Amino acid sequence: MSSKERRGRLGLPGVDRVLRSDTAAAMIARYGRPLVVDEVRTALAARRRCDAPASVESILEETAASLARDMLPSQRRVFNLTGTVLHTNLGRAPLPEEAIAAAVEAMRDPTTLEYEIETGKRGERDNHVAGWLTRLTGAEAALTVNNNAGALVLALNTLAEGRETIVSRGELIEIGGSFRLPDIMARAGTRLREVGTTNRTHLADYAAAIGPQTGLVLKVHTSNYSIHGFTAAAPAARLAALARDHAIPFVEDLGSGSLVDFGRWGLPHEPTVAEALARGADLVTFSGDKLLGGPQAGLVVGRAELIRRLARNPLKRALRLDKIRLAALEAVLRLYADPDRLAERLPAMRLLARPIEQIRALGERLLPTVGRAFRDLAEIALIETKSQIGSGALPISLLPSAALALRPLAARSGAAVEALARALRAMPIPIIGRIEAGRVILDLRCLEDETAFIAQLAAAAIKRG
Helix, strand or coil, X not given: CCHXXXXXXXXXXXXXXXXXXXXXXXXXXXXXXXXXXXXXXHHHHHHHHCCCCCCHHHHHHHHHHHHHHHCCCCCCCCEECXXXXXXXXXXXXXXXXXXXXXXXXXXXXXXXXXXXXXXXXXXXXXXXXXXXXXXXXXXXXXXXXXXXXXXXXXXXXXXXXXXXXXXEHHHCXXXXXXXXXXXXXXXXXXXXXXXXXXXXXXXXXXXXXXXXXXXXXXEECCCCCCCCCCCECCCHHHHHHHHHHCCCCEEEEEECCECCCHHHHCCCCCXXXXXXXXXXXXXXXXXXXXXXXXXXXXXXXXXXXXXXXXXXXXXXXXXXXXXXXXXXXXXXXXXXXXXXXXXXXXXXXXXXXXXXHHXXXXXXXXXXXXXXXXXXXXEEEEXXXXXXXXXCEEEEEEEEEEEEEEEECCCCCHHXXXXXXXXXXXXXXXXXXXXXXXXXXXXXXXCCCHHHHHHHHHHHHHHHC
């Protein structure tokens, strides 16, 4: 039986007949003919496979629903109520309005990305942020790449390719996605020379390892874990002096990379880039989208001669930042010129420094609305909890917070809790919490758009009613 005969036996309309309808014409005007034709054919093929009849209207309805799903952005806004402020899976630091405006402006028109207005000649893209980085850190020079792993690869490949890099065994970190420092070093073309033990590494261990094949000494800030008990680590200042005595570069990877002392906002201290340079590091690498509160970027600051060598490495071009992120990064760095207002203007800092009293008051306001929206599904309570900074920063430092705890009514099972979490993720703006002790915990530290949150919960309550 031919395809046409089978279609006729099932009562299926032909593709041309479906496309002649006014509804199809409207879809074509919105989405384009190729997509509409593909979806119509897919809908008809599905009906043929299950020997099910269909009308023109039902095929159009299926096609419209499928196209609407396909055209939704894959990246969607969510409410981050996980309790992790700089959540890697949710995009890390939210950008300030100044950075968003700068990025949009850079997207809209040609810019002076690599062009000098004064001379009419080619310029250097890193110059847009290098001045701010050197001013804020005290470094001689600076450059940017796509992320901190890229910054470290560039430094290792430039300064220690074919030679050894000395690292303490206790600093051979693994970050998210099973991404390990030894693997990065191998790809950068340097040989790992481990010294010391997991919990104790002394200056003498480094000194004994230095030889003709040594390319650099690397110190890695173990920002995503902490070792306690019987421990020892060589002070960075003494490592810097040792490297200097042997004319070997000393590189410190700070990971999250803070530009200011968090203590002024009552937060735990994280080593700053300026402190690392003051201790004698020749180069410091760090991230732009973690504690700095900007877009994804890898930043390298330090001695001008070494920065020039990194800039000449062909890898630099492969790792360079685009004009959009450079514009956003420059806007963020400008905010650091006024540290007294940084907690007001930089979202990451504002969320980290948010007072517990303010978070608790938010929870009290939200409790009735959340209770109505989920009255048939869960019992709701306002509880004290702890937030974490995230993205490997200060892993054992927790921040007092408040949360709404939702415990399923139907069954005290893992499946019921998962179903409740799934219902929250199915909201128009997905609500991402965490599961803990048989409850879905919605940590309110990062909830600032109270109006949008209440609006969709209220709509859900009305629909259920």
